[in-house]
């Protein structure tokens with residue numbers, strides 16, 4: 429029972445690489461005179477490069493052409509992330525990881541990005557995590573549960589004892605598909621399915637994560653089958669019962 433592991437998404441959760449992904453897709457879209465804005469980009473968050481390029485160029489069916497476009501975007505992205513330094517780690521990440529480790533909670537990175545290791549190396553934090561699973565290891569990207577299930581297997585922890593911290597709707601859905609609790613980072617409008625929403629990792633602590641896991645475990649165990657909202661429904665935070 430209770431929390432045993434926390435799985436962090438990478439892009440947009442512990443560093444601002446989500447912005448870089450957006451700028452690179454935008455550059456590619458502009459070159460091809462395709463409309464692309466931040467709203468459209470929301471659908472790209474958490475989604476593999478291959479799936480994103482298909483969404484941006486739905487009329488192109490030729491795999492070779494799609495592959496070349498995806499490679500072009502990646503060249504822009506790899507160039508952009510060269511500038512990342514340890515100072516680009518979001519505030520609160522180090523403190524949260526320390527708190528989790530002090531209490532024996534395992535930590536992992538679960539990201540769709542095939543550049544995960546490169547970004548973690550630039551941030552100099554790869555060794556902070558007990559496991560890393562990324563887009564190079566799974567067949568299906570978020571919203572499929574693959575990457576988070578792989579994290580749980582690597583950590584040897586049951587999915588019901590994991591919390592995922594995510595900034596993408598596809599990532600929240602992937603966490604739920606894996607049977608995990610999902611904390612959204614961002615706005616509740618964009619992450620309506622999250623069990624809880626915070627503005628940043630600074631607003632996450634062990635007490636919150638543990639409480640959310642216990643609530644979900646209780647709901648699963650059938651202690652509250654009413655399918656109504658539970659927890660704090662005021663302020664910026666709320667919990668929605670998913671186990672109806």
Ligand code: BG6
Nearest residue numbers: 439472473474477540541542543
């Ligand atoms: C996710 C991002 O983390 O990684 C997506 O949210 C991105 O926007 C995906 O498309 C794949 O990244 P990469 O680095 O493999 O192109």
Ligand code: MG
Nearest residue numbers: 437439440595
């Ligand atoms: Mg993300």
